[in-house]
Amino acid sequence: MLLILLFSVLLCQDSRFRLRFLDMMLNKEVRQIITAKANVTDYIRTFLKNKNFLEFVTPIMNMNAGGAAARPFVTHHNDLNMNLYMRIAPELFLKQLVVGGFDRVFEIGNQFRNEGIDMTHNPEFTTCEFYMAYADYYDLMEMTEDMLSGMVKELTGGYKIKYHANGYDKDPIEIDFTPPFRRIEMIGELEKVANLNIPKDLASEEANKYLVDACARLHVICPPPLTTARLLDTLVGEFLEEMCVNPTFIINHPVIMSPLAKWHRSDNALTERFELFINKHEVSKS
Ligand SMILES: *[C@@H]1O[C@H](CO)[C@@H](O)[C@H](O)[C@H]1NC(C)=O
Numbered sequence: 001m002l003l004i005l006l007f008s009v010l011l012c013q014d015s016r017f018r019l020r021f022l023d024m025m026l027n028k029e030v031r032q033i034i035t036a037k038a039n040v041t042d043y044i045r046t047f048l049k050n051k052n053f054l055e056f057v058t059p060i061m062n063m064n065a066g067g068a069a070a071r072p073f074v075t076h077h078n079d080l081n082m083n084l085y086m087r088i089a090p091e092l093f094l095k096q097l098v099v100g101g102f103d104r105v106f107e108i109g110n111q112f113r114n115e116g117i118d119m120t121h122n123p124e125f126t127t128c129e130f131y132m133a134y135a136d137y138y139d140l141m142e143m144t145e146d147m148l149s150g151m152v153k154e155l156t157g158g159y160k161i162k163y164h165a166n167g168y169d170k171d172p173i174e175i176d177f178t179p180p181f182r183r184i185e186m187i188g189e190l191e192k193v194a195n196l197n198i199p200k201d202l203a204s205e206e207a208n209k210y211l212v213d214a215c216a217r218l219h220v221i222c223p224p225p226l227t228t229a230r231l232l233d234t235l236v237g238e239f240l241e242e243m244c245v246n247p248t249f250i251i252n253h254p255v256i257m258s259p260l261a262k263w264h265r266s267d268n269a270l271t272e273r274f275e276l277f278i279n280k281h282e283v284s285k286s
Pocket residue numbers: 032033035036039155
């Protein structure tokens with residue numbers, strides 16, 4: 001007892017992170033955050049299993065790292081005397097399962113990306129990916145809405161949560177998960193919010209020049225190369241993502257930004273894609 005009291009006096013910010021078990025023993029809020037995360041994982045797993053999704057654990061060490069564009073961690077297999085790469089996404093294995101006849105599959109697990117670290121990026125992070133045959137992006141948006149709003153309701157008792165988006169010493173913001181979530185068309189909404197009139201043919205030289213000029217005029221800095229896709233991505237980050245505090249789907253990305261995605265059924269310059277933003281951060285995408 002005395003020992004614990006002594007520790008609680010000594011438990012400054014620095015030792016909190018080195019002696020995590022003491023932090024958990026002494027701080028009720030820390031235990032709550034940790035159990036909440038476990039409850040979130042349970043909720044997602046139960047939600048998908050109730051819809052007849054099968055859970056898989058696909059390989060983490062591979063001969064090459066695919067399914068995303070990111071720098072992988074390299075490790076070495078002594079017995080085979082070969083380098084292996086830690087996965088950056090489970091996507092390719094899960095898609096093979098769908099092709100192989102498993103119509104609904106998912107995996108919850110950690111991905112590894114050998115890249116920068118900041119408040120919202122960790123080299124090791126947990127994702128849930130699910131794949132579903134015979135569904136389109138409208139079905140997926142509805143499922144994502146059900147999953148997240150249902151989770152918030154179950155874990156907090158309501159659809160609105162308070163979140164310390166600007167640090168614990170500042171007032172929390174409110175995030176409203178009441179479904180349906182807002183849906184905005186990427187190009188149309190960007191034109192409206194930033195007051196632009198982007199040339200229709202996004203693959204044209206004219207569109208590229210228009211966007212270079214627009215960024216300069218709006219004081220938006222896009223690191224080179226100034227491709228049309230990168231310029232649009234920067235403008236969307238600046239003008240659209242910044243207003244997505246309550247859950248918002250940004251939908252219908254142009255083909256030039258998502259060359260591998262399914263084409264839009266009625267506009268061949270667009271794709272049937274979405275990205276879901278909450279508190280200005282991307283939390284889900286198709
Ligand atoms: C997590 O779930 C358990 C079991 O249902 C419950 O007792 C606990 O209060 C939940 N914790 C949080 C923070 O949601």
